[in-house]
Amino acid sequence: MEMSDERMEMSTVECQHLPPSWQGNGDADAEVEVEEDHLWPTKDGPLPIFLKFENVEYRVKMTLKNPLTAVRVAFASQMTVDQGSSCKHILKGIAGSVDPGEILALMGPSGSGKTTLLKILGGRLDGGIKGQITYNDTPYSPCLKRRIGFVTQDDVLFPQLTVEETLVFAAFLRLPACMSKQQKRDRVDAIITELNLERCRHTKIGGAFVRGVSGGERKRTSIGNEILVDPTLLLLDEPTSGLDSTSASKLILVLQRLAKTRRTIITTIHQPSSRMFYMFDKLLLISDGHAIYHGKARDCMHHFSSLGFVPEIPMNPAEFLLDLATGNLDDISVPEALRGSPDPQEFRSQVIRHLQLKFRAGGGAGAGGRSRVPPTEQLRLALRARKDHRRSIGWLQQFTVLSRRTFRERASDYLDKMRLAQAVGVALLLGLLWWKSQTGNEAQLRDQVGLIFYICVFRTSSSLFGSVYVFPFEKLYLVKERKADMYRLSAYYASSTLCDAVPHVVYLVLFMTILYFMAGLRRTVPCFFLTLLATLLIVFTSQGTGELLGAAILSVKRAGVMASLVLMLFLLTGGYYVQHIPKFIRWLKYVSFMHYGFNLLLKAQYHGHLTYNCASRGGCQRLQSSPSFGTVDLDGGMREVWILLAMALAYRFLAYFCLLKRITLTPL
Known part of the structure; x- marks a missing residue:
């Protein structure tokens, strides 16, 4: 008789073992009243632990x-x-x-x-x-x-x-x-x-x-x-x-x-x-x-x-x-x-x-x-x-709940007035400094190329430092919830990345819409959207870089220092300050996403067949002949798009595995 009862118990559905207060029926008070001489549960009661x-x-x-x-x-x-x-x-x-x-x-x-x-x-x-x-x-x-x-x-x-x-x-x-x-x-x-x-x-x-x-x-x-x-x-x-x-x-x-x-x-x-x-x-x-x-x-x-x-x-x-x-x-x-x-x-x-x-x-x-x-x-x-191992919700449901919680928790940062003022204020300042800029001669062209590089630097630094502190700040919450098996780490990482990407996209579109037309960049629909796409790729890649640094270090102070060093390294090898890097250190520019992002922005804005310097004695010259594009093939295709996409994905995969390893080894 004992064994038959056990077989019946094993065949019941998992929700049958939930207390009545969980199932939404039954008398909750009856669940609380327990006789001292009989502490073990009924079949539908919670499992006591001796x-x-x-x-x-x-x-x-x-x-x-x-x-x-x-x-x-x-x-x-x-x-x-x-x-x-x-x-x-x-x-x-x-x-x-x-x-x-x-x-x-x-x-x-x-x-x-x-x-x-x-x-x-x-x-x-x-x-x-x-x-x-x-x-x-x-x-x-x-x-x-x-x-x-x-x-x-x-x-x-x-x-x-x-x-x-x-x-x-x-x-x-x-x-x-x-x-x-x-x-x-x-x-x-x-x-x-x-x-x-x-x-x-x-x-x-x-x-x-x-x-x-x-x-x-x-x-x-x-x-x-x-x-x-x-x-x-x-x-x-x-x-x-x-x-x-x-x-x-x-x-x-x-x-x-x-x-x-x-x-x-x-x-x-x-x-x-x-x-x-x-x-x-x-x-x-x-x-x-x-x-x-x-x-x-x-x-x-x-x-x-x-x-x-x-x-x-x-x-x-x-x-x-x-x-x-x-x-x-x-x-x-x-x-x-x-x-x-x-x-x-x-x-x-x-x-x-x-x-x-x-x-x-x-x-x-x-x-x-x-x-x-x-x-x-x-x-x-x-x-x-x-x-008594109750089935938890699925990955998609975890992702949905975590996305809602993440957005609610970080809403004050996403909707920060200072962040909005920064995006609008910097765009207006740059628009006034480069008001209706021209490319009629070498000096004007050089100024406009400098604006494009600054756009690359500004969006990179904003995204990099905006994401490098996320995991170090949330380390304790993540360790605690992972110890309790509340969700899969992949669901948390995906929701965190997606929620952080949304405000970056919104502020970037606002920033570029104001600056693009004030600075007098090429007013064609393809050029505008190509420039916006290139900037988005830069933002996503730098966000992935920040996540990788934060996940690998999990220390607010050290992550900030490392992010500053990486930004300085990529800034110097981006292709604006130094175009001809010595051979023994030239490999640095090939791991710099700022190098590919800057080249992509130049290709989105200019073409090799366009001319400039038409008022000179020699007549009009092709843009490709300008020293500003000495290392950039303006008609060389858009391979930088695929390189930046590959970098953005690779950095995120590495960030996830670093986070998985560090969180698993971190005691609470």
């Missing part, structure tokens, strides 16, 4: 270029040194467990390994990990990724989007394809109500240069971003960091409400208030990579009192625990075995070692305990964990 970890160790290799520095660092932090490479032992046999409906708080001083342990439990760290971590008595697998929500310490949210827009776009990207748009919007409304974000739903998130929501509202938005997909294991890294006591307590109350809906919650916490401390169900206290307490939060004071550590003055429990974890025992009585050490540093080390030994002696190494899942439920939970 998490257990034992003897978790983590080492990280640190490569130092200077061997002497490596030795000094090793002695300072007790690392092993091997030819300039040091290995730091961060976690040293941590164990613990947490069940659905509980909140486990990870406490300890800075650098004790809290965040590292949290990332390991969330499957966000690879390599150097030892120990056993099980979810419903099964090891971690990629299908569990969508059941785990991870809220980072820093709220990585787009500042220009409102709270509602942030959650709506996340819902469209992360919720299953079988849900309708209205169901996804209903899910967002439910999250906003659940997290008490109604008052600020239409307020921008804000950031360094944009006023927005408060710190508590921003943190709740980050939590809402994760619980949209109804994760049953929610991990939070310092969620109360930067919040006042009242806002922090309200946030913990929100986590308590979430835990009551059969979610397993683990959070790192630094120094909570007394009220907040007693809101946690379990506590894991870490000191120097070792666990020194694991159990109920309310029992910790009694536990340490039984070991002889008693506060001599009224103290916040969190402050008392952190003092123990650091070995700072001011105003704390100590057991007889630790008294009499004259050296304060040695005394602190003895205290920490004593607490570690007592924890191990009391069975702390096996604090993971036995899972509360009955044997009859283990197989069904394991099967559901394997098949």
Whole structure:
């Protein structure tokens, strides 16, 4: 009978396993009410996660270029040194467990390994990990990724989007394809109500240069971003960091409400208030990579009192625990075995070692305990964990949603008045400087060729610097969303490139329409559109170059410096300042898109059979004979079009693969 039920469960459609609140029917309140003695779900309920970890160790290799520095660092932090490479032992046999409906708080001083342990439990760290971590008595697998929500310490949210827009776009990207748009919007409304974000739903998130929501509202938005997909294991890294006591307590109350809906919650916490401390169900206290307490939060004071550590003055429990974890025992009585050490540093080390030994002696190494899942439920939970991988939306839908979000986020930049003023102002200035320019003699022709080269330089610099900072600025958002498998990187890259190309085209057409007729360039329809096409190709190629530099470097400062060097190099080899480049460095002009773009603009504007300098004694001369076109064959065809197209595509492909590699290797 058990096996037949399992076969029926495997044959059901994937949307059948969505909670009633996702499907748009059923009683939402019935979904929340859970009996304490029966925490595993019904067939249509969310999959709870019973998490257990034992003897978790983590080492990280640190490569130092200077061997002497490596030795000094090793002695300072007790690392092993091997030819300039040091290995730091961060976690040293941590164990613990947490069940659905509980909140486990990870406490300890800075650098004790809290965040590292949290990332390991969330499957966000690879390599150097030892120990056993099980979810419903099964090891971690990629299908569990969508059941785990991870809220980072820093709220990585787009500042220009409102709270509602942030959650709506996340819902469209992360919720299953079988849900309708209205169901996804209903899910967002439910999250906003659940997290008490109604008052600020239409307020921008804000950031360094944009006023927005408060710190508590921003943190709740980050939590809402994760619980949209109804994760049953929610991990939070310092969620109360930067919040006042009242806002922090309200946030913990929100986590308590979430835990009551059969979610397993683990959070790192630094120094909570007394009220907040007693809101946690379990506590894991870490000191120097070792666990020194694991159990109920309310029992910790009694536990340490039984070991002889008693506060001599009224103290916040969190402050008392952190003092123990650091070995700072001011105003704390100590057991007889630790008294009499004259050296304060040695005394602190003895205290920490004593607490570690007592924890191990009391069975702390096996604090993971036995899972509360009955044997009859283990197989069904394991099967559901394997098949609970809901199909996400397709590539085209991801591209559409990301395009809308990208345009909404960058709209202030695209529609910037200063950007419009720059395009119009520069066009008017150049039009006045080259007002009704002529090509009657060599000097006039040289002036007009100079205008064409400046057009090439101006549009190149605008596009290059407009795109080189995109990926460095959005690196954190991209890493976070890629870690959560929100979309394919190709969909993000295509939407970002397309959205950035649209304003470049609009401002370019406006710029060229004003300048072209003011400067008196050839007033024929083919010449105008050929010149516009050539300028567009220059813009697309320089935009691709900027994306490649930004994706390869992913640093705002270094990307700007590299873009300046590339622009200067292409400027000098463009063919205007130096036409006859020495042979040993002549290859530079063949990799310069400005060289091909400048030649294409000249061919679009002039033809070899046209004449000039007719007032001279020798009579009219062909334009091709002018020194300004000494290295350009005006009647040589338009091969530069294909070269620029090939460059634009090649730069973008390289940018995509560089971005894929860098984002994959970048930790969050």
